[in-house]
Amino acid sequence: MRPWRNVLFVWIVLCFLSGCGAHRAKRDLIVLLPDSDGKGGVITVTTQGGSQILDKPGYAVEIEDLNKPPIAPQPLEEKEITDVFGSALSMLPDPASRFTLIILYFERDTTNLTHESKDLLAEVLRTIKSRKSNEVYVVGHTDLVGKEDYNARLSSRRANYVRDLLVSSGIKRNTLFVTFYGKARPLVPTQDEVPEPRNRRVEVIVR
Known part of the structure; x- marks a missing residue:
């Protein structure tokens, strides 16, 4: 079993309201960001319908319906993460203060x-x-x-x-x-x- 060294993870939840797409009223997106060593922690994303484990930095889990399991983790491009979460990322504290x-x-x-x-x-x-x-x-x-x-x-x-x-x-x-x-x-x-x-x-x- 590999020990976890300096595990530092940041997760962000973004809710897209109804104007974001005609095919869905709302969705939640949870992304696991890497620390300075490129590693991350583990997040268990749970709804009433089931759960998914998010354990790879740069991967995201989407929730479309709280009565259904979250969609399986999918990778996000760095640019996509920046485009979607840029304002939230800019408010993170400096690494030394984490x-x-x-x-x-x-x-x-x-x-x-x-x-x-x-x-x-x-x-x-x-x-x-x-x-x-x-x-x-x-x-x-x-x-x-x-x-x-x-x-x-x-x-x-x-x-x-x-x-x-x-x-x-x-x-x-x-x-x-x-x-x-x-x-x-x-x-x-x-x-x-x-x-x-x-x-x-x-x-x-x-x-």
């Missing part, structure tokens, strides 16, 4: 980091120190296996474990803000009792 998100993954039902995520700890520390951040959020999550109260406790232990690792490496405790969501906010939506490894995670958000 946040950096690094995701650390865990072995199933434990507070043990995966081997790949252990290697990412050094990058987390470098990011915090290079940005001279006084605002770092450490957010714990689990997969959807087990009861809600158990997973809430497990996600809390994971978040506090990462917080303690950062403190032991020289990061000031009062700059670290811990929260946890159990299985309430999966990165990859699944049915209950599915042990999806990408949901067993702690997100470190460096502002």
Whole structure:
């Protein structure tokens, strides 16, 4: 499983009103933009009729009817993105003022980091120190296996474990803000009792 490094994504929703075309009254367009490294995050676009995963920078999902699934992701040319979203893009903050998100993954039902995520700890520390951040959020999550109260406790232990690792490496405790969501906010939506490894995670958000 590839670790996510410096995941930074921007998504924009544009509603075209009835004057935009005779064949449709309204549509929503969601596009995933790349960060400075050309990478992006993951967006799950959901309607009452279904969902689509948007995980490729420069791709867009269109919603024509909230009672139907979103249309499958399609690539947009850079010029088309600029033409459609130019005014919104011009209002984005400078890259230096955005946040950096690094995701650390865990072995199933434990507070043990995966081997790949252990290697990412050094990058987390470098990011915090290079940005001279006084605002770092450490957010714990689990997969959807087990009861809600158990997973809430497990996600809390994971978040506090990462917080303690950062403190032991020289990061000031009062700059670290811990929260946890159990299985309430999966990165990859699944049915209950599915042990999806990408949901067993702690997100470190460096502002």
